[in-house]
Amino acid sequence: MPDPVLERLLRAAVEAEAFARPIRRLRLASWWLLATSGAAALLALVFMNPRSVTRYRTIPAKAISIEHVSSPVSQAGQRIDVLQPCLDTAAAALVLLRVWDRDCSCLQWQVHEFEDGSTITEMARGEAVQIPVDVSHAPPIEQSVLLAVARRASDLPSTVDAREDLLACLNGVCPPSLPDEASCGNPDVLPCLGEGITLVQRPFVAD
Amino acid sequence: MAADDDRPARPAGLSRRIAARAPGAFEELHALYGPRLRSLFARRAGGRTDLVEDLVQQTWAAVWRSVSADRYQPERAAISTFVYAVANKIWLQHCRQAGRPTAVPDEAGPQGPPEDALASAELLEALQDCLRRPGLLDDEEREVALAAASGESERSLAGRLHLAASTINARKRTAYSKLRRCLSGKGFGAEMIEQLAESFE
Numbered sequence: 001m002p003d004p005v006l007e008r009l010l011r012a013a014v015e016a017e018a019f020a021r022p023i024r025r026l027r028l029a030s031w032w033l034l035a036t037s038g039a040a041a042l043l044a045l046v047f048m049n050p051r052s053v054t055r056y057r058t059i060p061a062k063a064i065s066i067e068h069v070s071s072p073v074s075q076a077g078q079r080i081d082v083l084q085p086c087l088d089t090a091a092a093a094l095v096l097l098r099v100w101d102r103d104c105s106c107l108q109w110q111v112h113e114f115e116d117g118s119t120i121t122e123m124a125r126g127e128a129v130q131i132p133v134d135v136s137h138a139p140p141i142e143q144s145v146l147l148a149v150a151r152r153a154s155d156l157p158s159t160v161d162a163r164e165d166l167l168a169c170l171n172g173v174c175p176p177s178l179p180d181e182a183s184c185g186n187p188d189v190l191p192c193l194g195e196g197i198t199l200v201q202r203p204f205v206a207d
Numbered sequence: 208m209a210a211d212d213d214r215p216a217r218p219a220g221l222s223r224r225i226a227a228r229a230p231g232a233f234e235e236l237h238a239l240y241g242p243r244l245r246s247l248f249a250r251r252a253g254g255r256t257d258l259v260e261d262l263v264q265q266t267w268a269a270v271w272r273s274v275s276a277d278r279y280q281p282e283r284a285a286i287s288t289f290v291y292a293v294a295n296k297i298w299l300q301h302c303r304q305a306g307r308p309t310a311v312p313d314e315a316g317p318q319g320p321p322e323d324a325l326a327s328a329e330l331l332e333a334l335q336d337c338l339r340r341p342g343l344l345d346d347e348e349r350e351v352a353l354a355a356a357s358g359e360s361e362r363s364l365a366g367r368l369h370l371a372a373s374t375i376n377a378r379k380r381t382a383y384s385k386l387r388r389c390l391s392g393k394g395f396g397a398e399m400i401e402q403l404a405e406s407f408e
Contacts, residue, residue: 003383005404010356010386012295012407013334019243020287165250172249173242175256191246 059149059198063088066147066202067128073136081206083131085147090125092153096146096170097131098184100138100206106176107143111163119163120156123149135206144203148193155196166192222281225274233274237267240290247291251298262301266294273324284328292328295406327406330395337389344382351375352382 067084085093095112111119112131123129131145150156157166169192174184190199221239224232244266248259270293273279279289337343344352347368354364361379365372390400 003387005401006383006386007356008407009330009334009400009404010338010352012291012404013331013338014353014356015247016288016291016328016331017335019240019247019291020285168252169246169249172252172256172259173246188242191243192250 058196059087059089059091059151061198061200064147064149064198064200066145066200068202068204070206077136078134079136079206080132081135081204083133083145083202083204084128085123085131085145086126086128087123087149088125091123091149091151092120092156093123093129094120094148094156095129095131096148096189097133097143098146098174099133099143100135100141101176102137104176107141108176109167109170109174111167120153120158122153133206138206140205140207142203142205144201146189147200147202148197149200150197152196155194157193222286225286226277226279226281228274233271236270236286236290240287244290244294247294248298258301262294262297265297266290269293269297269324279325283325284332288328288332289325292324292331292406295327295408296324299406299408323403323406326399327403330390330400330403333390333393333395334386336393337386340389343385343389348378348382348385351378352386355379 065086067086069082069084071079071081073079083095085095087093097110097112098107099110100106101108113119114121121129133143133145135143148156157163170189173188173192177184193199221232221235225236241263244263245259248262249256252258252262270279270290273289273293279286284292338349338353347370350368351364354367355361359367361372361375364370365375368375370378387397387400391397395403
């Protein structure tokens with residue numbers, strides 16, 4: 001028998017418990033890499049059994065590296081830099097970019113689309129993925145790539161609606177900003193993603 | 208219906224310091240839960256940053272008014288749950304004013320007395336306690352109840368857990384019944400649950 005009242009309360013109880021958890025910030029030794037190990041502490045897991053916790057185990061941030069390869073300006077005046085995420089474990093990945101937008105002259109969020117039109121890619125262990133970024137018109141300011149990885153592609157926002165929700169959330173916590181405004185790190189955006197996801201940020205400058 | 212002291216990940220004593228209006232307590236609350244509040248509204252407001260900021264400010268103002276008027280009682284619910292409940296009321300109030308359709312019937316919206324937010328928060332914590340209570344739900348019942356509440360279909364759930372749809376349905380029914388009984392034991396009867404649940408989408 002459906003019980004919509006109790007279901008509504010259950011949703012709110014889970015959300016309230018997640019809300020009550022203070023955001024934890026971790027710092028790694030490397031100055032350019034800020035990483036946290038996912039939203040594993042999010043609340044649904046509290047209620048689940050150890051078997052479930054194992055299934056939702058996050059990928060450690062140290063298993064993820066992202067290289068930035070600068071490119072020369074082409075004769076046509078175009079410059080495409082390449083970001084190369086690489087994992088030492090197989091996982092699904094979603095690439096979020098906070099990059100220069102010529103139209104608004106500000107930093108904007110983008111969800112990267114791969115050549116086949118998908119936004120989530122299955123990465124093999126040790127295999128680097130190429131993320132071309134058009135930096136032709138970007139000033140020499142800090143842009144960044146955020147790699148969201150999960151053991152299962154289903155943990156990442158895959159539908160159009162889910163991606164729109166994600167962008168709305170990202171723009172809510174880190175609105176489009178001018179270069180001299182405060183930067184936005186992964187602790188800020190982590191609440192926009194679900195449990196089981198590890199987020200690694202890699203700032204880069206197209207100089 | 209008193210709040211337990213052993214809930215996880217809660218800044219020790221903040222609820223009491225807020226209620227006592229201790230110096231710096233509200234600033235600490237703001238720093239701890241401000242980003243979460245912004246994120247909560249951002250998810251609901253579809254990235255309208257001006258609206259998000261407005262709702263955040265309304266929420267903090269309402270929380271502060273309640274605390275100033277001694278309407279927040281830390282023994283009934285943690286301050287974080289109270290802030291969450293107030294935020295839900297503010298959101299539903301906004302939806303009603305904006306004419307946005309919600310699950311809330313017109314005659315019973317978020318404009319109830321401020322203490323409703325505290326009662327709603329208390330109900331949420333009671334439900335969290337029931338979900339955690341050892342021996343109340345078995346693992347399968349808990350997983351089915353939470354997954355169903357999050358909107359996962361019975362078919363998907365059946366495939367994921369390798370159970371028949373009828374079994375999923377039976378587990379869900381049992382879990383809901385146990386949770387209702389547990390809430391009733393904490394003083395939340397069906398009518399009160401119905402009324403307080405209207406604060407949440």
